[in-house]
Structures are given as C-alpha cells and as structure tokens.
Amino acid sequence: MLKTNFVQSLYTRSNTPRQYDGYLAFLPEGERQLFPVALASQRIFQTSDFVWIECKENGIDTPRSTTIEIGDYSLWLHLHFIGQGKLKLTESLLMSSGQAHCYHLNEGEPELLLDEGKSWFLILGVAGKHLDSLMVDYPKLKELMADGNQRPQSYLGYTPIQSKLYNVLESLRRFEFRSFGTAFQLANWNLRLFQQLFQDLKPNQQPAGDHSDSLLYQKAVMYIRRHYDDEDMSVAKIAEAMNVSPRKLSRSFQGKSFTVVGMILEYRLMDAREYLIHSDDSLAGIAFALNFACPKHFARAFKKRFGIGPNEFRAQRRNKESFVKRSYPQS
Numbered sequence: 001m002l003k004t005n006f007v008q009s010l011y012t013r014s015n016t017p018r019q020y021d022g023y024l025a026f027l028p029e030g031e032r033q034l035f036p037v038a039l040a041s042q043r044i045f046q047t048s049d050f051v052w053i054e055c056k057e058n059g060i061d062t063p064r065s066t067t068i069e070i071g072d073y074s075l076w077l078h079l080h081f082i083g084q085g086k087l088k089l090t091e092s093l094l095m096s097s098g099q100a101h102c103y104h105l106n107e108g109e110p111e112l113l114l115d116e117g118k119s120w121f122l123i124l125g126v127a128g129k130h131l132d133s134l135m136v137d138y139p140k141l142k143e144l145m146a147d148g149n150q151r152p153q154s155y156l157g158y159t160p161i162q163s164k165l166y167n168v169l170e171s172l173r174r175f176e177f178r179s180f181g182t183a184f185q186l187a188n189w190n191l192r193l194f195q196q197l198f199q200d201l202k203p204n205q206q207p208a209g210d211h212s213d214s215l216l217y218q219k220a221v222m223y224i225r226r227h228y229d230d231e232d233m234s235v236a237k238i239a240e241a242m243n244v245s246p247r248k249l250s251r252s253f254q255g256k257s258f259t260v261v262g263m264i265l266e267y268r269l270m271d272a273r274e275y276l277i278h279s280d281d282s283l284a285g286i287a288f289a290l291n292f293a294c295p296k297h298f299a300r301a302f303k304k305r306f307g308i309g310p311n312e313f314r315a316q317r318r319n320k321e322s323f324v325k326r327s328y329p330q331s
Contacts, residue, residue, distance in 0.1 A: 020043065020056065022043060022120065023169050023172040024054040024122070025043070026172070026175040027045055027182070028177060030043070030044055030045075041056055042054060045182065047187075048127065049127050049130065050190060051073055051123075051124070052122070052186060053068075053123040053125075054121070054122040055120070057114075057120070062116060063113060064113070064114050065111055065113040066111070067109040067111050068109060068112060069109050070109065070110070072129070073128070074104055074106060075104055075126040075130075075131055076102070076124070076126075077100065077102050077193065077197060078095065078101040078121060078122075079122045079123070079161060079169075080120075081097065081098070081121060082097050082121075082243050083096075083114060083115060083117055083118050083120060083243050084115040084117075084243075085112065085115050085121075086112075087101075087111070087113075089105075089108075089153045090152070090153045090155075097243060098160055099160060100159050100160075100197055100200075100201075101155075102198075102201055103155045103156055104145065105152070105153050108152060108153055110153070115244065115245075116245030116247065117239065117243045117245045118243040119243075122169075131145075134194070140198045140199055140201070141198050143203065144156040144203050156201065156203065157202050158201065164196070165196050168192055168196060171189075213251060216242060216249065217252040217256065219242060220242055220252065220263075221263065223238055223241055223242070224264055224267060225267060228264050228271070229267075229271065230291070235250065235260045235261065266305075268291070269305050269306070272290055272298065272310065273313070276310055276314040283295045283299060283310055283311065286298065298310070
C-alpha cells in the first residue's frame with residue numbers, strides 16, 4: 001500500500017542504526033518502510049482495515065518529502081508530535097509540533113514534506129469500508145465529514161494534542177508484539193484514539209502557522225534567556241531544543257539586533273555587569289561562572305560591548321557609590 005519511490009530520500013549524515021524508541025517500538029522492523037531502512041526511524045503495521053505509520057527521526061539536514069499511496073484507506077488521523085512540515089492535499093496543510101489533524105482522501109497520493117530538524121509523527125489510516133459505521137458510532141465525525149466524502153480530498157479539522165492524549169499514547173509502550181494478537185490490540189486502541197480526538201477536533205480550519213520564523217525567534221530568545229549560562233550553550237543545542245536545524249534557527253534571527261551567538265553573549269555580558277556591581281568576584285571567577293573561554297576573552301567582549309573594561313567599570317561604579325555615601329550619610 002505504501003510507496004517507496006521518494007522525491008528525495010530521508011537521510012542524515014550518519015548511517016549508524018539507532019534503537020527505535022517511538023510509541024510503536026514494540027513492532028518489529030518490517031520490510032515495508034516509508035523512509036530508508038538505514039535510518040531505523042519508522043514502524044509500520046498494516047491490515048485490510050487500518051494502517052499505522054510512525055516515524056521518529058532525530059535530525060534532518062534539509063527538507064525531505066515522500067508520497068503515500070492511499071490504497072483502500074480514506075480516513076486519516078495525523079498526530080505530529082515534534083517538528084514542522086506540510087502535507088500537500090488540495091491545498092498545503094501546515095503541521096507543527098503538538099497538533100493532530102484529520103483528513104479524508106478518496107484518491108491521489110498526498111506528498112508529505114518534512115522541514116529540517118527533529119521529526120516525530122504517527123499516522124492512522126482507516127479503510128473506507130468502515131466510514132459509515134464510524135460516523136454512526138461517532139456523530140461528531142459525521143458532522144466533520146458533511147459532504148467531504150464526496151470530494152477527492154477534504155480537510156476535516158485539527159486539535160492541539162492534549163496531555164490526556166499523550167497519556168493514552170503511553171499505553172502503547174506496554175504492548176508486546178504478537179503475530180496474531182497485535183491486530184486486535186491496535187484495533188481496540190483505535191477506538192480510544194477516535195473517542196479522544198473526534199470530540200476535540202475543530203472543524204474545517206487549519207491552525208495558525210505557529211512554525212513561522214517570528215515565533216521561532218521568540219521561542220529561541222526565551223530559551224536563551226533561561227539557559228545562556230549553560231556550559232554547552234550553542235547554536236546546535238538551541239536548534240535541537242527548538243526541533244529545527246541550526247540553519248533554520250539562524251535564519252529566524254536575520255534582521256534582528258543580534259545573531260544567535262550574539263544574543264547568548266549579550267545575556268552573559270549583562271549578567272557580568274551585575275556580578276561586577278554586586279560582588280567581589282575576580283574577573284577569572286566571573287568569566288568561569290558565565291562560561292567565557294578565558295578572562296581575556298571576557299574582558300575584550302565586555303569592553304567591546306560597553307566601551308570600558310570590566311575592572312574600570314567596577315572601579316567607576318564603586319567610586320560613584322562612595323561619593324553618594326559621603327554626600328548623603330545614613331542617619
């Protein structure tokens with residue numbers, strides 16, 4: 001059912017196999033793969049009634065895409081846990097971290113495009129022969145479908161993935177693969193997923209494009225503000241935390257007052273000022289505390305930013321404080 005002729009193969013710099021740790025990790029690695037086997041980053045389980053596809057990849061260097069042959073499956077639920085991407089239906093469907101999407105397909109081969117960085121998603125496809133029964137059991141689905149089942153492709157809605165759904169997903173980790181029983185286990189689990197999602201889906205509207213450079217920039221600045229003094233703070237670490245590539249992260253800082261590295265340095269230097277004003281720590285101690293390469297590097301960066309060396313800055317501040325105390329003695 002699944003097509004493996006790629007527009008571009010999903011591939012990273014390392015070919016070293018990694019242990020798979022997604023929700024479907026209990027499934028054995030199969031012959032049928034959505035992405036190259038060498039990545040060991042997916043699991044697929046397929047019956048005539050439904051198909052599960054999960055991909056969890058730790059790093060994509062450049063945007064990659066693949067097509068999925070829909071076969072007999074018409075109702076699709078896409079849970080996008082980490083990363084950004086697009087699914088090309090009649091119109092491009094934007095996908096970002098923490099979103100669940102629902103769509104109906106009668107024909108075509110939708111193209112899935114994944115952005116740079118981490119990616120983790122899980123897709124459930126249900127055979128069209130069950131659609132009428134599902135709409136009886138889940139009236140909200142019938143409302144979402146409206147006349148959508150008459151069109152080749154229709155987007156039904158989305159919902160943020162709530163913590164209660166993540167808790168339900170965690171139960172998959174307790175499964176053990178059984179050649180005969182797994183199909184029944186997952187079929188029963190499908191019902192739990194339907195019950196959870198169909199009641200929360202917002203019909204016929206896509207979420208705001210929260211994967212924009214503007215929001216990425218804001219998130220990155222908040223992250224730097226919390227972690228600027230970490231020893232291993234770097235563009236690569238921030239990009240990993242944001243689930244994007246270093247290049248995409250750097251691009252979001254274009255046209256701003258600071259680059260990514262410049263923003264880290266700015267927060268460290270502002271903190272250094274407070275150290276100099278309110279402590280007697282040596283320059284070496286401050287440089288070490290804020291993870292500068294060495295005291296000389298700290299002193300040069302400080303002078304370049306504030307136009308005065310750290311020792312001179314501390315002396316000036318203390319002279320001002322002494323003058324204030326002499327002029328306005330405490331009673």
